[in-house]
Amino acid sequence: MIRSYYEATARERIDAILDARSFRELMPPTERVVSPHLQALSLPVAFDDGVVVGRGAIEGREVLIAAQEGGFMGGAVGEVHGAKIVGVLQRAIREHLPVVLLVESGGVRLQEANAGLIAVSEVMRAILAARSAGVPVVAAIGGQYGCFGGMGIAVSCSNAIVMSEEGRLGLSGPEVIETAHGVEEFDSHDRALVWRTVGGKHRYLLGDCMTIVDDEMVEFRGALAASIEAAGPLTLETVEAEHAKLSRRLERFGDATDGEDVWRALGWADPAVVPLADTDVFLTQARLLRAA
């Protein structure tokens, strides 16, 4: 069994995260519900349209799950792909089951234009609808394609995000920023800069993810189960608290031009050690600074 979350496919992740042999796929590949848009453009399709959905159990607790396959078009969300995730979330509301999203996506599948944009917005609406119905929605980010664009917004609507250091979370991806604003603004080939800006450790320090874990399936599994347990309700108060937190962040770090500036402002004496620290060492120190 593959141990690295980063290296695994969507199906391998589902097998490793869920209890053994508990997974039942919904809309499996044998149904061949493929993207009509890609077919019209004479592009290769996938029998699951790049997302595996179904039900299973995690540490004995029944859940619904969706796992995006980054290898197929960078996990981009097309009409069918998005509808499958929405379907899982709507079923979760009906059956009152928690939802686990194993996210890996560059965002909207641009080949599907407006249909893809609508699909991503429907995913966001479905996540919020699930949460407001008291259904926990938790997400994991740790694949090689990261989580960007509309899916970056969508997961930020969830109860909790579990990331590995290798994971990346953002709105515009590094290449997009470089293309739109120039290499002086952001050099997408500078990997250290990319991780200082959108990587797991930075996201944890800013409070964008609930925890960070080593790149091990068993770590993701444990953290996802814990975040389902910890999930609280979505109320006006929680939304207002989130907004207040974001305002404070802007006040505190608005002038920072690099992740290191933020870490220094947080009180990290030598921010250069942050990217090098092992996860447990990092978390021990980071918990203190994040709480302060």
Place this chain on the structure above:
Amino acid sequence: MEHLHYRFTGGRKTRAAESRIVGVVASGNLEVLIEPAPLQGACTVDIDTAANGFGAVWEAVVADFFSRHPLADVRISINDNGATPAIVALRLDQAVEELAAAVPPEPRA
């Protein structure tokens, strides 16, 4: 895109009752969906490939596969994004291996 269809006869029936899918439609890769199907003893292979004009190579790879794994009443469907013949052969072998290992899920509690 090009669609290719092959049909082989004279294979042995599989005991597997479930389908399996292996591989991902990533660049230079492919997915293989393998399903038991009532095909009057035939094994069919349907390929949708992004690389046009390689029918002769596909035919050689698929015929070689059938000589190694003569299956009956099995439908194989492939979405290809420019995989090389060696990758295709390995994925087909993997699909057969997983089909043979296919264990039905435990009954729901």
